[in-house]
Amino acid sequence: MPPASRCSSCRPTRSWRSLVNPWPPRVERHYAGRTPTARDGGSVTSLPDANLPDLRRCDAVLFDLDGVITPTAEVHMHSWRAMFEELFAQWGIEPAYTDQDYFDHLDGKKRYDGVATLLRSRDVEVPWGDPSDDPSLDTVCGIGNRKNIVFSRVLAEEGIAAYPGSLALLDALAAVGTPVAVVSSSKNARDVLTAAGILDRFPVIVDGATAERDGLPSKPAPDMFLAGARQLQAVPARSAVLEDALSGVAAAAAGGFGLVIGVDRGAGAATLTAAGAHVVVGDLAELVGPATR
Ligand SMILES: [Mg+2]
Numbered sequence: 068m069p070p071a072s073r074c075s076s077c078r079p080t081r082s083w084r085s086l087v088n089p090w091p092p093r094v095e096r097h098y099a100g101r102t103p104t105a106r107d108g109g110s111v112t113s114l115p116d117a118n119l120p121d122l123r124r125c126d127a128v129l130f131d132l133d134g135v136i137t138p139t140a141e142v143h144m145h146s147w148r149a150m151f152e153e154l155f156a157q158w159g160i161e162p163a164y165t166d167q168d169y170f171d172h173l174d175g176k177k178r179y180d181g182v183a184t185l186l187r188s189r190d191v192e193v194p195w196g197d198p199s200d201d202p203s204l205d206t207v208c209g210i211g212n213r214k215n216i217v218f219s220r221v222l223a224e225e226g227i228a229a230y231p232g233s234l235a236l237l238d239a240l241a242a243v244g245t246p247v248a249v250v251s252s253s254k255n256a257r258d259v260l261t262a263a264g265i266l267d268r269f270p271v272i273v274d275g276a277t278a279e280r281d282g283l284p285s286k287p288a289p290d291m292f293l294a295g296a297r298q299l300q301a302v303p304a305r306s307a308v309l310e311d312a313l314s315g316v317a318a319a320a321a322g323g324f325g326l327v328i329g330v331d332r333g334a335g336a337a338t339l340t341a342a343g344a345h346v347v348v349g350d351l352a353e354l355v356g357p358a359t360r
Contacts, residue, residue, distance in 0.1 A: 130233075147214055149217050178214065288318060308324045
């Protein structure tokens with residue numbers, strides 16, 4: 068169980084719990100006992116549906132991308148499959164690539180580590196190479212970069228649609244002028260947002276390219292989220308973060324964000340809460356109240 072409060076600058080004294088009676092069992096189960104704050108100095112707990120926090124009262128709302136705004140994991144899986152099926156055919160590698168390979172060797176791993184692990188599973192070794200390798204090179208890095216080319220091509224050809232609930236929440240926040248940002252470790256964040264047709268909704272984007280340029284450590288370090296808040300001129304303790312990954316939830320909690328919302332796309336509510344989430348939802352639509360629907 069995370070600490071009751073890690074943020075000394077949270078001034079409001081009323082707890083979420085005191086504002087809602089009774090708490091629904093699901094929210095009660097995932098409530099972590101901390102007190103988010105709002106732009107007007109009150110609690111971020113004017114609950115639009117009497118159950119969950121009203122993000123419109125935050126200084127700012129920072130969104131992770133993959134799994135929070137867009138179902139990008141499916142595109143990554145498709146891209147790996149397309150790239151490896153072609154590579155396996157060219158090199159005569161057996162057994163054939165299957166989606167189970169994605170879960171066994173690629174999912175959640177750094178791109179190059181995944182390539183090396185998968186090839187090793189077929190007793191294939193290639194030189195590691197360098198991240199600057201051209202995608203045509205048969206090195207671990209070159210093959211990883213080739214996957215990224217495929218990822219961009221799949222995005223361009225097939226597009227991607229944001230989760231409807233995420234769009235609804237963005238609409239609700241835009242209607243009252245709550246600043247928003249995307250904070251994603253992916254170097255493809257702008258491409259994904261462009262493919263989803265929502266790039267212009269985010270005045271601030273802190274992505275993998277930003278992190279590399281500015282020397283920001285990856286999540287679970289809080290630096291990327293803090294950079295996003297700083298660019299929005301928002302106080303972290305009065306801002307919210309939405310994350311589906313344990314490392315991202317931990318990063319937001321470490322950054323002292325006033326409201327850390329875990330989005331359960333498979334990680335599990337209990338583990339997201341244990342990582343530092345104040346509240347866990349299954350979809351961002353749950354955060355859109357009746358007044359903004
Ligand atoms: Mg994510």
